[in-house]
Amino acid sequence: MSDFNIRYISRLARVALTPDEELRLGEQLGPILGYIEKLKEVDVSGVEPTAHAFPLVNVVREDTVTESLSNEEALRNAPARSGGLFVVPKIVE
Amino acid sequence: MLHRLTISELTARIMRGDCSAREATQACLDQIKRVDEGVKAFLSYDATDALNQADAADRLLASGVSSQEKPLLGVPVALKDVIAHKGQPLNCASKILGNFISPYDATVVNRLKDAGAVVFGRLNMDEFAMGSSTENSAFFTTLNPWDPTRISGGSSGGCAAAVAAHEAFATVGSDTGGSIRQPAALCGCVGVKPTYGRVSRYGLTAFASSLDQIGPFTKDVSDAALMTRVLSGYDPRDSTSMNEPVPNYQAGFNHDLRGLRIGLPREYMIGGLDPQVDAAVRKAVAQIQSLGAEIVEVSLPHTEYAAATYYIIAPAEASANLARFDGIRYGARVEGADPFELNSRTRGQGFGDEVKRRIILGTYVLSSGYYDAYYIRAQKVRTLIRNDFLKAYETVDAILTPTTPTPAFKVGAKSDDPLQMYLCDVFTISCNLAGICGLSLPCGFTGTPKLPIGLQILGKPFGELTLFRIAQAYEQSTPWHRELSPVA
Numbered sequence: 001m002s003d004f005n006i007r008y009i010s011r012l013a014r015v016a017l018t019p020d021e022e023l024r025l026g027e028q029l030g031p032i033l034g035y036i037e038k039l040k041e042v043d044v045s046g047v048e049p050t051a052h053a054f055p056l057v058n059v060v061r062e063d064t065v066t067e068s069l070s071n072e073e074a075l076r077n078a079p080a081r082s083g084g085l086f087v088v089p090k091i092v093e
Numbered sequence: 094m095l096h097r098l099t100i101s102e103l104t105a106r107i108m109r110g111d112c113s114a115r116e117a118t119q120a121c122l123d124q125i126k127r128v129d130e131g132v133k134a135f136l137s138y139d140a141t142d143a144l145n146q147a148d149a150a151d152r153l154l155a156s157g158v159s160s161q162e163k164p165l166l167g168v169p170v171a172l173k174d175v176i177a178h179k180g181q182p183l184n185c186a187s188k189i190l191g192n193f194i195s196p197y198d199a200t201v202v203n204r205l206k207d208a209g210a211v212v213f214g215r216l217n218m219d220e221f222a223m224g225s226s227t228e229n230s231a232f233f234t235t236l237n238p239w240d241p242t243r244i245s246g247g248s249s250g251g252c253a254a255a256v257a258a259h260e261a262f263a264t265v266g267s268d269t270g271g272s273i274r275q276p277a278a279l280c281g282c283v284g285v286k287p288t289y290g291r292v293s294r295y296g297l298t299a300f301a302s303s304l305d306q307i308g309p310f311t312k313d314v315s316d317a318a319l320m321t322r323v324l325s326g327y328d329p330r331d332s333t334s335m336n337e338p339v340p341n342y343q344a345g346f347n348h349d350l351r352g353l354r355i356g357l358p359r360e361y362m363i364g365g366l367d368p369q370v371d372a373a374v375r376k377a378v379a380q381i382q383s384l385g386a387e388i389v390e391v392s393l394p395h396t397e398y399a400a401a402t403y404y405i406i407a408p409a410e411a412s413a414n415l416a417r418f419d420g421i422r423y424g425a426r427v428e429g430a431d432p433f434e435l436n437s438r439t440r441g442q443g444f445g446d447e448v449k450r451r452i453i454l455g456t457y458v459l460s461s462g463y464y465d466a467y468y469i470r471a472q473k474v475r476t477l478i479r480n481d482f483l484k485a486y487e488t489v490d491a492i493l494t495p496t497t498p499t500p501a502f503k504v505g506a507k508s509d510d511p512l513q514m515y516l517c518d519v520f521t522i523s524c525n526l527a528g529i530c531g532l533s534l535p536c537g538f539t540g541t542p543k544l545p546i547g548l549q550i551l552g553k554p555f556g557e558l559t560l561f562r563i564a565q566a567y568e569q570s571t572p573w574h575r576e577l578s579p580v581a
Contacts, residue, residue: 004457013412013456015449016441025450031512038401042474049472050479052303053289053528059332073196079426086421089431
């Protein structure tokens with residue numbers, strides 16, 4: 001896959017790679033990308049795609065208040081929190 | 094000796110009053126202390142909580158509750174580190190989850206507890222269930238109880254090893270492309286991948302949502318049938334769970350297999366199959382025939398495309414599912430000047446190589462300009478693979494294959510070659526793509542070293558009853574399930 005650009009794709013995926021990792025993972029992905037090319041041999045004309053083995057239907061519940069996690073429980077695993085909220089770096093100047 | 098019993102044997106003893114739930118739990122904890130340094134199945138376990146649950150089970154027993162009402166009353170069952178257990182750690186064998194503690198119970202944990210089980214332990218796995226050997230765990234590799242120089246399989250290697258080492262009476266794992274059946278085969282236990290939608294995925298960390306399914310590992314088929322019944326059923330909290338009745342699978346047992354037609358797919362008896370695996374599977378087929386089943390050849394013509402299809406669809410779904418590990422809401426964080434940098438650094442440092450490879454692969458096949466060529470095409474081939482099975486099931490009740498092409502390989506043998514590792518799952522992947530059910534059970538051993546060999550039985554959608562019937566009849570007519578691993 002000559003047009004596979006690991007730096008571009010890892011940025012889309014939001015995974016920061018070191019230069020070593022770019023080289024190593026890129027090299028390992030080569031044969032895998034070659035292998036999946038195999039599907040180009042299959043005649044898929046007129047075939048519908050399958051996203052799920054069984055048809056999916058929306059499931060809705062009654063619009064009533066039910067028990068849910070408390071604010072404290074929801075924040076318990078947060079790496080940074082303050083005043084009952086998740087803390088993130090500044091987004092807008 | 095208590096730890097070596099099957100669930101049915103243990104339950105009979107508990108109900109007779111010959112042993113307590115506490116003694117059964119203590120027996121598991123003692124066995125873990127004795128052998129887990131060499132097996133490394135458990136990432137952690139909470140002995141105090143397990144013994145408290147056992148005491149609660151003993152109080153229920155004293156008040157007259159029986160195994161009729163609670164079929165797992167007092168039975169210790171351990172969990173793969175991908176299933177939420179309230180108040181206990183959940184890491185998916187990854188560093189990125191930091192010190193995560195589950196805020197709620199998965200539906201399967203509720204079901205196990207309702208059935209009276211003592212739910213304990215966090216079992217090792219490949220990070221985020223991506224792998225076939227547990228070598229992708231961020232913590233350590235689980236070793237095969239039959240030969241500690243070899244892998245236990247994956248991704249649920251800890252589940253299989255814990256049952257083979259008799260550290261738990263049963264374990265619960267997940268299977269996206271073979272992650273229950275492959276390690277079960279390599280460690281010599283029974284492993285079940287139920288039909289997609291049979292078991293609720295609520296509380297299972299998602300890897301590939303259209304393929305993931307939870308299932309049990311047990312010491313024999315009867316226990317597997319019981320565990321599957323306990324785990325199964327509709328759950329309004331999982332919109333993909335199916336509202337199909339759950340039969341009593343054990344009630345379908347019958348040593349006579351007359352009237353069943355079982356298919357042998359010609360595409361599965363391939364070159365590259367280990368000769369001892371090939372011989373054991375052929376012998377098992379002959380044995381099933383001698384029990385009365387009619388064996389016929391079937392064709393699943395798109396088999397050779399299953400692995401390529403899987404390695405597009407599963408990474409694509411994973412790249413979306415694993416977006417939630419962003420360093421903001423839970424888990425570890427690596428700081429950055431802005432959210433983008435924080436996300437990217439956290440994920441770059443928190444995920445291991447295999448997870449990064451799959452996220453990048455999945456992002457690529459979903460990216461603009463490649464979506465139709467890879468992802469949509471793979472979904473179309475998935476239709477063809479599913480149709481192959483549905484067509485075969487017009488003439489047969491089940492299909493027999495080897496579970497794996499080879500017995501357990503040496504630690505390190507494939508860890509530098511991801512593509513070779515992917516091809517370990519060549520026989521198990523189609524089942525998930527088609528959404529059908531599958532089971533692996535022991536069908537013999539290699540010579541020296543003595544390593545388990547697995548037979549895979551694939552069933553129709555919601556055809557578990559037939560699957561268990563064939564498996565139990567075969568098991569009861571062969572000695573394999575009575576063999577104990579050296580550390581047992």
